[in-house]
Amino acid sequence: MTTPKIHSLISINNSILVVFYTEMHCWQFRIISDNGAVFGEQKLYNTASAAQVAGRDWIYQDA
Numbered sequence: 001m002t003t004p005k006i007h008s009l010i011s012i013n014n015s016i017l018v019v020f021y022t023e024m025h026c027w028q029f030r031i032i033s034d035n036g037a038v039f040g041e042q043k044l045y046n047t048a049s050a051a052q053v054a055g056r057d058w059i060y061q062d063a
Contacts, residue, residue: 017055029055
């Protein structure tokens with residue numbers, strides 16, 4: 001069993017962008033809204049930067 005490793009937590013527009021890594025699923029992101037709901041996709045990214053850009057795009061498209 002692999003343990004996810006959190007790379008970064010970034011506060012944007014009352015949400016938190018979480019970029020993390022797992023050995024099984026590479027880099028991913030999730031968005032935690034101000035009411036605690038968690039959003040994201042099951043897309044995989046090759047780098048933390050790519051996951052962060054995708055997460056920022058996700059947040060700003062809903063802004």
